[in-house]
Amino acid sequence: MPAGLSALIVSLQPILSALIAGRLLGERVVARQWFGLLLGLAGVGMVVSEKLFAGGAVPAITVATMSAALIALFSTTGGTLYQKRFGAAIPLLGGTAVQYMAAAGLMIPLTFLFEEQIIDWTPQLLFALSWLVLVLSLGAILLLMGLIRSRSTARVTSLFYLVPPATALQAYLLFGEQLGPLSLLGLVVASAGVALVVTSRS
Numbered sequence: 001m002p003a004g005l006s007a008l009i010v011s012l013q014p015i016l017s018a019l020i021a022g023r024l025l026g027e028r029v030v031a032r033q034w035f036g037l038l039l040g041l042a043g044v045g046m047v048v049s050e051k052l053f054a055g056g057a058v059p060a061i062t063v064a065t066m067s068a069a070l071i072a073l074f075s076t077t078g079g080t081l082y083q084k085r086f087g088a089a090i091p092l093l094g095g096t097a098v099q100y101m102a103a104a105g106l107m108i109p110l111t112f113l114f115e116e117q118i119i120d121w122t123p124q125l126l127f128a129l130s131w132l133v134l135v136l137s138l139g140a141i142l143l144l145m146g147l148i149r150s151r152s153t154a155r156v157t158s159l160f161y162l163v164p165p166a167t168a169l170q171a172y173l174l175f176g177e178q179l180g181p182l183s184l185l186g187l188v189v190a191s192a193g194v195a196l197v198v199t200s201r202s
Helices: 002-012 013-024 031-052 063-086 092-114 123-150 153-175 181-198
Strands: none
Touching: 002 031, 002 063, 002 153, 002 181, 013 031, 013 063, 013 153, 031 153, 063 123, 063 153, 092 123, 123 153, 153 181
16 A cells, blocks of 8 residues: 555544544544644645655555554554543653553564564664654654643644645655645645644634
């Protein structure tokens, strides 16, 4: 399954999270926020559709790839709601460390089954590894945990709508990939949708 289509499926998370959070956590999502969630999803659809159908071919979808995308959708949704419901009192650093150790305990044995255990320590690899560890695994995740603790589920998860547009913009700036008018419109639409969800009426 193309990455764009996977991103579109996983982008259903804010809507799914808001639906479940209303019943599970008693969080109220007003009409303006529902409109913002739908607008954000439409913006993501604009961004990814331009790449999906750029070659004129219909992307191939299999049961395995669709299952993987759906598992990712429900896993991230369930994890976010679980963290909101049961993880509010857990220290951010300690709680994140425990989650990473649990993930490492599962993934390290799998590397011996599916990987060759050969690493070519190039400067590019060191930079990418440092970025993944420091910026994403520590900075971004701690920020996400803090937002989950202090903000409503709908407001936090709506920020994920900005990931595909931001990725497309970075690919254009750093790698010279095409950024067409539909993608630019999707960036604006997704940003407007997120703004409707996260901002409060005075």
